[in-house]
Amino acid sequence: MRVFHFSEQPYPPAWLPELKSLRVDLPSKNLDPRIMADLYERYIDEWILADQLGFDVMVNEHHASATCLTSVACVTLSILARVTKRARILTLGYPIANRLDPVRVAEELAMIDVVSRGRLEMGFVRGVPTEIPVAVRSGVTQVSRFWEAHDLILKSLTSIDGPFDWQGEHFQYRNVNVWPRCYQAPHPPVWITGRSPANVREIAEKGYVLGTFLSGYQTREIFDNYRNRRLELGMTPATPDRFSYLGLVAIAETRKEAERRAAIMQKWLYSVSLVSEPFGNPPGYFSVNDAARILRARGGLKGKTRDGKVVDSLNGTLSELIDAGIMFCGTPDDVHRQLSEFSEGVGGLGNFLMMAHAADLSHDETVDQITLFGKEVLPRLKQASATKAAEIA
Amino acid sequence: METQAGIVTVAGTRIEMRRSGKGRPILFLHPHIGMEHADGFIRCLSGHGEVIAPSHPGFGETVRPEGVASIDDIAYLYLELLDQLDLRDVLLVGSSLGGWIAMDMAVKAAQRISRMVLIDPVGIKFGARDKLDIADLYAIPDAKFIELAYHDRGLARRDYAGMSDEELLVVARNTESTARYAWSPYMYDPRLRHLLYRIHIPTLVLWGNNDRFAAPDYGRHYAESIPGAQFQEIAAAGHFPHIEQAQATADAIKAFDAGAPSAAKHKEMA
Structure with a gap:
């Protein structure tokens, strides 16, 4: 199992309990750029430490938010491409349906791939509903825009024999000729997040790495959709490296300390639903049927425990979150056991996206978490995967 | 009042349509909230002629077809509908988003249309580029929309908990289709302002005097920009005078329709 260290680079000082959104x-006057400069430096340092300890690294992107100050993923990716030495560098991801210029996206990714000497893992996401209100394009045709952008980006990255033209439904270009060409041939590995059966089947057909966030043991059904689709089509069976899952990790020498850290990190989970009313259900993001349901009762993010109990992924209690595999919490032994059980429970997990920093967990605490996991848990997880791979071979 | 409701197919697109009353055809084009609370107005107006009230593609019961993606597309469909039903001497009445469609029809081909009434229309950008002329539907909570758009909030039905599944589905469908047609540029077509010279039929612009969703001062620009158009406020109404002041709105339309053509342009043509 590969483990990716992930942080949203939040700005916790603006995270006041009285703020409803x-x-x-939220006005940006709530941010002091001098404090943010310190925070950016610190978050980058934590990624460098993760690289040194054998982790891979992951960034995402959100806009106009105090909870994620990676507003432009390619800026952080570019820095990490230069300051890390060996880690795979994952973005999960680029919100390509909201980006107005897919060819520019291809240029950014190609450059990062070359600067990192072929360490880029290229993740594409549709993005959460709250990204729609800050996007120029509406949610109504987002899915078809996503796939056209995907097609255009891949064609841009793999066309090395001179310019091509593109006259699609959503994008039109002439003389597309991306320099530099990618370091990895034919292009960096593609990752896509998905939950809905139709979306997961499409990702499976293309053989991409599927990502799911905070879905707990419900992840099994999602991964099974992927596996079954491959089998239905007579394609090579999906291996664990085709699957990734994002969960939180609160780890310490004692359970008591780990639980204290978990409580801090849960503030991030609570924050996910904090947005003004009209932004949670933008038109076109959900199907008309789902949008109608949300009008009546605002939905939440749900996950399942191993026993099938439905848990509120954002507002559940700590023990519910642990049972559901949304939070991995305790001593290194505890966390190793929970993660191994989870991997087995979902049918084999090749990539764990580790949120070992969230909310206002301090730098020292985060360093301690990364170090403890890196020294006590990561080698065992890598060993287990190696053993499993040897058995299969 | 006898009402017939059903589906007509225009150029392959299914359109839900109601017809009530008798006499000269009155094509009523609904706002972004659909046919919500429009019954009273249609009743008042149907004493004056036959009210033909289509539900725009993607509103009400019909699913939005792939090929219908803009107000422009809807305007062509309704012009085709007028041909198909062979309607002549049509009084065209459009509320809000429906007013935008009406203007778009009038600049394209008005041979079958003799007069036009725009009720708090949207569709044109008049103000500063860093300020919205029309409040952002997608950035304000429902309660705020109701406060801005209605003179009397009691007339706004937004009790989602109390709605049936079918009614909720219609609300969600109308919201999504509005976004398809008017998300960006928000509630306007940059070309339309420069095409208004094409409107040669007498035009009345009605505006709810208490519309804070799109203010009367914004509304006056329409009357100033459409050749010979008149402007009239409806008292004690917000963005939807046809809902809040159904009778007064219908009366203003009838009076305008009975009046001599006032547009200089129209006289010239006659």
Whole structure:
């Protein structure tokens, strides 16, 4: 199992309990750029440490938010491409349906791939609903825009024999000729997040790495959709490296300390739903049927425990979150056991996206978490995967 | 009042349509909230002629077809509908988003249309580029929309908990289709302002005097920009005078329709 260290680079000082919306409409005067400079430096340092300890690294992107100050993923990716030495560098991801210029996206990714000497893992996401209100394009045709952008980006990255033209439904270009060409041939590995059966089947057909976030043991059904689709089509069976899952990790020498850290990190989970009313259900993002349901009762993010109990992924209690595999919490032994059980429970997990920093967990605490996991848990997980791979071979 | 409701197919697109009353055809084009609370107005107006009230593609019960992606597309469909039903001497009445469609029809081909009434229309950008002329539907909570758009909030039905599944589905469908047609540029077509010279039929612009969703001062620009158009406020109404002041709105339309053509342009043509 590969483990990716991930942080949203939040700005916790603006995270006041009285604020009802932490994204879209929160004025940026709530941010002190001098404090943010320190925070950016610190978050980069934590990624460098993760690289040194054998982790891979991951960034994402959100806009107009106090909870994620990676507003432009390619800036952080570019820095990490230069300051890390060996880690795979994952973005999960680029919100390509909201980007107005897919060819520019291809240029950014190609450059990062070359600067990192072929360490880029290229993740594409549709993005959360609250990204729609800050996007120029509406949610209504987002899915078809996503796939056209995907097609255009891949064609841009793999066309090395001179310019081509593109006259699609959503994008039109002439003389597309991306320099530099990618370091990895034919292009960096593609990752896509998905939950809905139709979306997961499409990702499976293309053989991409599937990502799911905070879905707990419900992840099994999602991964099974992928596996079954491959089998239905007579394609090579999906291996664990085709699957990735994002969960939180609160780890310490004692359970008591780990639980204290978990409580801090849960503030991030609570924050995910903090947005002004109209931004949670933008038109076109959900199907008309789902949008109608949300009008009546605002939905939440749900996950399942191993026993099938439905848990509120954002507002559940700590023990519910642990049972559901949304939070991995305790001593290194505890966390190793929970993660191994989880991997087995979902049918084999090749990539764990580790959120070992969230909310206002301090730098020292984060360093301690990364170090403890890196020294006590990561070698065992890598060993287990190696053994498994040897058995299969 | 006898009402017939059903589906007509225009150029392959299914359109839900109601017809009530008798006499000269009155094509009523609904706002972005669909046919919500429009019954009273249609009743008042149907004493004056036959009210033909289509539900725009993707509104009400019909699913939005792939090929219908803009107000422009809808305007062509309704012009085709007028041909198909062979309607002549049509009084065209459009509320809000429906007013935008009406203007778009009038600049394209008005041979079958003799007069036009725009009720708090949207569709044109008049103000500063860093300020919205029309409040952002997608950035304000429902309660705020109701406060801005209605003079009397009691007339706004937004009790989602109390709605049936079918009614909720219609609300969600109308919201999504509005975004398809008017998300960006928000509630306007940059070309339309420069095409208004094409409007040669007498035009009345009605505006709810208490519309804070799109203010009367914004509304006056329409009357100033459409050749010979008149402007009239409807008292005690917000963005939807046809809902809040159904009778007064219908009366203003009837009076305008009975009046001599006032547009200089129209006289010239006659």
